[in-house]
Amino acid sequence: GQQLNQSPQSMFIQEGEDVSMNCTSSSIFNTWLWYKQDPGEGPVLLIALYKAGELTSNGRLTAQFGITRKDSFLNISASIPSDVGIYFCAGQLESGTYKYIFGTGTRLKVLA
């Protein structure tokens, strides 16, 4: 099935560092969501974006809906060990369908 491209695929960072990851698509999306998934668990919603150019924060997390509507970015500031996990973006192609296409994931490992 169709998936969005996320980069980087994985990253090791030192505790306290800032992290940036992005998600790109050849299609235009109406809504972007960012999820975090821990091992053996389902994804948990972090941030939802609804408008091109929108910048939204949730604690140390900040996400942006790209102006072209074909990309989105997630930043984590001052990373801590519990930030370890897989981060997925998800895009909604058609408003009101509640059908989301997920990215390939960015695996984050934080070194204490």
Place this chain on the structure above:
Amino acid sequence: GAGVSQTPSNKVTEKGKYVELRCDPISGHTALYWYRQSLGQGPEFLIYFQGTGAADDSGLPNDRFFAVRPEGSVSTLKIQRTERGDSAVYLCASSLAGTDTQYFGPGTRLTVL
């Protein structure tokens, strides 16, 4: 309150067998979704229920896959004549109607030998 639960947590079966995977959504959530997550990939949409009816089943890969939600709460994903390629984690999520926040269960890991 209780989150989305899925049973079994792990299922090992032989090629050609029939399996049923169960999802108990959060009470009051009318929307229910099934996803399949292969190793190293993001979840892939399978089917979406609004109440008892399948509003969108366009993600089901073929006619061996079927899902029901007869009373608008618990849902069962049924896979006939399983194949090795069906091995994956099957995730269920539920949400309140009209909202984007989908609450995911822990998934059922299906292994077809």
